[in-house]
Amino acid sequence: MIGPQSVGALQLALKNGNRLVRAGAAQTLGNFRPLSRSAVAALVVALKDAEADVRKAAANALGQQGSAATGAAPALLALMNDQDQMMRVIAADALGRIGPGTSVKVCVEALKHPEPLARRWGANALGRLGPAAKEAVPDLIDALKDADPQARYGATKALVQIGSAAAPSLIAALDDEDERVHQAVMSTLARMAPSQLTAALPKLLAMLNDKDPHVVASAGLLIKRIGSAAEPPAFIAMLKDENPNKRRVAASVLGAMGPKANLALPALLAAANDNDLGVREVVYGVLARNPGWAKESVPVLIAKAKDEDTALASHMALRALATLGPAAQEAVPALQDMVKNGDAARRQYAMEALANISHDPEQIVSALAEAVRDKNLVVRKSAVGRLARMGPAAKEAVPALTGMLLESDWGAIVWADDALREIQPEALNDAVPSLLARLTHKDRKLRAAAAFALYRIHPADKSVAGPLTVALKDEDIEVRQAAAYALAAILGPEAKDAVPILIVNQARNYINMGKTLKVSLLELIETFSPGDEPMNYFLDAWGKVCPSGKMKSAALNNALNDKDPIVRASAIIMLDAARNGPKRAMASINSPDGGDPRSHEPEPIVRASIALLQEAEIEWSRKAEPDQGPSASDGVPALLVALKNEDAEVRAEAVMALVTADPAAKDKSTVPALITALKDQSDRVRSTAAGALGLIGPAATDAVPALLLVANKDNSRTARRFAAQALPKITLTMDAAVAATIKALKDQDPNVRCVAAEVLGKAGPASKAAAPALREALKDKDERVRTSAADAISKIDTPAKASPSP
Numbered sequence: 053m054i055g056p057q058s059v060g061a062l063q064l065a066l067k068n069g070n071r072l073v074r075a076g077a078a079q080t081l082g083n084f085r086p087l088s089r090s091a092v093a094a095l096v097v098a099l100k101d102a103e104a105d106v107r108k109a110a111a112n113a114l115g116q117q118g119s120a121a122t123g124a125a126p127a128l129l130a131l132m133n134d135q136d137q138m139m140r141v142i143a144a145d146a147l148g149r150i151g152p153g154t155s156v157k158v159c160v161e162a163l164k165h166p167e168p169l170a171r172r173w174g175a176n177a178l179g180r181l182g183p184a185a186k187e188a189v190p191d192l193i194d195a196l197k198d199a200d201p202q203a204r205y206g207a208t209k210a211l212v213q214i215g216s217a218a219a220p221s222l223i224a225a226l227d228d229e230d231e232r233v234h235q236a237v238m239s240t241l242a243r244m245a246p247s248q249l250t251a252a253l254p255k256l257l258a259m260l261n262d263k264d265p266h267v268v269a270s271a272g273l274l275i276k277r278i279g280s281a282a283e284p285p286a287f288i289a290m291l292k293d294e295n296p297n298k299r300r301v302a303a304s305v306l307g308a309m310g311p312k313a314n315l316a317l318p319a320l321l322a323a324a325n326d327n328d329l330g331v332r333e334v335v336y337g338v339l340a341r342n343p344g345w346a347k348e349s350v351p352v353l354i355a356k357a358k359d360e361d362t363a364l365a366s367h368m369a370l371r372a373l374a375t376l377g378p379a380a381q382e383a384v385p386a387l388q389d390m391v392k393n394g395d396a397a398r399r400q401y402a403m404e405a406l407a408n409i410s411h412d413p414e415q416i417v418s419a420l421a422e423a424v425r426d427k428n429l430v431v432r433k434s435a436v437g438r439l440a441r442m443g444p445a446a447k448e449a450v451p452a453l454t455g456m457l458l459e460s461d462w463g464a465i466v467w468a469d470d471a472l473r474e475i476q477p478e479a480l481n482d483a484v485p486s487l488l489a490r491l492t493h494k495d496r497k498l499r500a501a502a503a504f505a506l507y508r509i510h511p512a513d514k515s516v517a518g519p520l521t522v523a524l525k526d527e528d529i530e531v532r533q534a535a536a537y538a539l540a541a542i543l544g545p546e547a548k549d550a551v552p553i554l555i556v557n558q559a560r561n562y563i564n565m566g567k568t569l570k571v572s573l574l575e576l577i578e579t580f581s582p583g584d585e586p587m588n589y590f591l592d593a594w595g596k597v598c599p600s601g602k603m604k605s606a607a608l609n610n611a612l613n614d615k616d617p618i619v620r621a622s623a624i625i626m627l628d629a630a631r632n633g634p635k636r637a638m639a640s641i642n643s644p645d646g647g648d649p650r651s652h653e654p655e656p657i658v659r660a661s662i663a664l665l666q667e668a669e670i671e672w673s674r675k676a677e678p679d680q681g682p683s684a685s686d687g688v689p690a691l692l693v694a695l696k697n698e699d700a701e702v703r704a705e706a707v708m709a710l711v712t713a714d715p716a717a718k719d720k721s722t723v724p725a726l727i728t729a730l731k732d733q734s735d736r737v738r739s740t741a742a743g744a745l746g747l748i749g750p751a752a753t754d755a756v757p758a759l760l761l762v763a764n765k766d767n768s769r770t771a772r773r774f775a776a777q778a779l780p781k782i783t784l785t786m787d788a789a790v791a792a793t794i795k796a797l798k799d800q801d802p803n804v805r806c807v808a809a810e811v812l813g814k815a816g817p818a819s820k821a822a823a824p825a826l827r828e829a830l831k832d833k834d835e836r837v838r839t840s841a842a843d844a845i846s847k848i849d850t851p852a853k854a855s856p857s858p
Contacts, residue, residue, distance in 0.1 A: 053625075059084055063094045066110075071103040078106060082113030086120040099127045107131065117148030122150055125158045132162075132170040137830045137838070140632035142845045144169035148176065156181065160191045168200040168839070175206030179213040186217035193225050196236040204236060211240045216248045223252040226259075238270045242277070249278045270299040279305030285310060288319045296328040303331060307338030312616050317345055324352050333368050340372035343379035344671045350376070354386045355401075363395055365590050374408045382844075384410050391419040396428040403431070407438055413445040421449035424456065433467055440471035450479050457483045457505045458490060460497040471509040479510045488519050491535075496528040503534035510541035517542055521549050541568075644826035692725050707740045723752050730758045730775075735768035742771060746778030753782055757804045758797035764807045790815070794825045797841075802834040809837060813844030 058080075065077035076099050081091060098110035111128060114121040128150075129196035131143035145171075147162075160179070162174025175195060178185040192214075195207035213220045218240075225237045241249055252274070259271035279287065282305070290302035303323055306316045323335045334354070341350040353376075356369035373380045373387070383405070390402035403423060410416055416438075423435035436453065439446040453475070456468035472479050483505070490502030503523055506516060520542070536550035543550075695706050707729050710722045726748075729741035742762055745752045756779065765774035783789035796808035809829055812819040826848070829841035 059091055066094050075105045077107045078109035078113050082116040092121050096124045096127045104136050111142045111146045115149040132165055132167045137842050141842045144173050145846050147173045149616050156185050156188050158686045160188050163191050165193050173204050175210050179210030182213050183217050188483045189218045189221045196233045208236050212243045226255045246277050254388050275301050276304050279308045279625045284316045286318050291319050291323050301330045303334040303338055321352050329681040336368050336372040340375035346379040350380045350382045354383050367397055367401050370405050374405035377408050380409050384415050388419045394421050396431050399431050415450045417446050421452040424452040434469045440474045443474050446475050450476050454479055454483050460501045462504050465505045484511050491519050491523050501536045503538050507538035507541050558691045599841035609794040704736045704740045707744050723754050727755050730762055738771040739774045740773035742778050746781040749781050757791035757799045760807045761804050790819045790821055794822050797825050799831050805837045807846045808838050809840035813847045816847050
């Protein structure tokens, strides 16, 4: 049995003449932790073995030792020159696990190594060394120019971990003309403590004059961070600088200084009149975030809020007052006035500020009640919503809200109804007499709105049904339909007189009076579901009048004999739309002698409805009974042509039709066209194609390479999501997924090969079967593929017993 007592023998075995024995001994030594210095030294010697298998096993074993093998770093770094790519990967992994005990000199050598993996390790190792690696700062700054993004990121992270010792060199590097270095330095400085950045202030201030707005913005953010550690005088002076960027930054920095910025208040109040709107916006924000300045700042903000010349500045001042909250109590009278005057946005912001500042209903409700009568719907809706949230405390506004019930705008009626239920529900019934009187008003819109308001209120007193029943015969269709809604709400199944109107209401949008219907009944079926507000109202009323399916069917059948042709035509459509199907609907209207029912119907509109119903029988049969009549797959050639249509919407619809028209179409024959659609210039077409391939399932395995590319690289988030969801539906098991991805490693497109390698790497040990194919990919002519394959191998072959990185 092999145990720790065998370490000596294993060391001797490292010199055995058989390479398999040497490799096995090195691998076994890795399982004992920590090893003695002599055992580590023996493994270091094995790193120079002539056989690659022995070198790899020794490198792995040293990596498993962690910090106990820090002395092996130079030898492992030397292996980064090995011709075997896998050897270089294993050596980099071992170096990463050895940890921060490695000498700075070795890490700096790694930073300059031609192998990207070595440079990445060098940067990360220096970061783990922290302040002890301060002598490497110049080399790390030089590494910010590295062509490898991960090496650049590692250098940036290392500089942050080194901390204040790196700050002087970083600040000096702000003068570097290389844009990559400049951006990386700015990013690094932004992650340091403010106290480490004060020396950078002069250069950052100079950057505020840069023509590049991104440079100005990033410099401003850094200066703001430094501001908390700086002193106010310099920034107070900067509030008068001719450069507006500097003035904005100065105000922002002063706002972040806390109590020590109190001496800046006069200068900030003066800057509230700055001729640059951006400066004023920053100043207003600073004043809003400092309640302790309210006594001095509120009068200034009120004056700016009243400014009629600059609406945007007025709105910003109002938002600042709202942010100040109760500290701005002095502004209440002015805000009450502004709720009634000025542009709509100002009235809206004034309401918000008033609600945030005052908690006294007497100060708020009267102003909001006035806003309820505002000409602007957005202002009115906001006012009503705020009153509703106040509940019974807003009872002063009840008359204004009750008045809204008598308006012609159905939306306003809904808002008022909702608010009154929260504030004073009995006020709704008080409005009923006035609403009943409105049912006979000469203005048809007011009549319809009154009936709709009664529907919303649905008073318990059923005596209101009489005037509403009369309104069912109104000359205006909107009055009739609203009266039908109201009767259904008040009387329920007793509202039989409302049934014909409800039937017409459902179908009237699809009937062109006196002309042939131009919309397929199958399209109408799809519309028979809750959607927009009118449909919800209809379904609510229809459910109350006919609460059971049987009653609904009886009501529709009775309507087929109604004296009004529009009701008869509508009933025909509803029989189909209620999912009875054309055949059952036709059975209800067929003539006694079995002939064409159209020949017995005198009204053209009813004959048109019957004709459409007959035409729909064939379509219905294709949809519900594919074995009877032509299959939907007969249309596949036409859909393939539609995939080339210049209209993206047509292409997208054609994609889905290929797999949804008929189960028979969900086969391999449509896959090539869908793969082509994955490269479409339209995001919607690509997303739809990915979803369609997912519906096809395992038969779409040929699409895996293209889907991998979309899932990982597409610029559309929706397309990436649909592709990611489709892949597991096509490759139903992990083994199948790995097999499909291995196949993608040989795709003609290097982008696909690269993504396939990345995907296998992400799967880790679960894709171990792909190791041979990935090793073959190390010879790929495309450098990106080689690098991705190497990374994937390192993740797949990570030893199970490896100790975690320190």
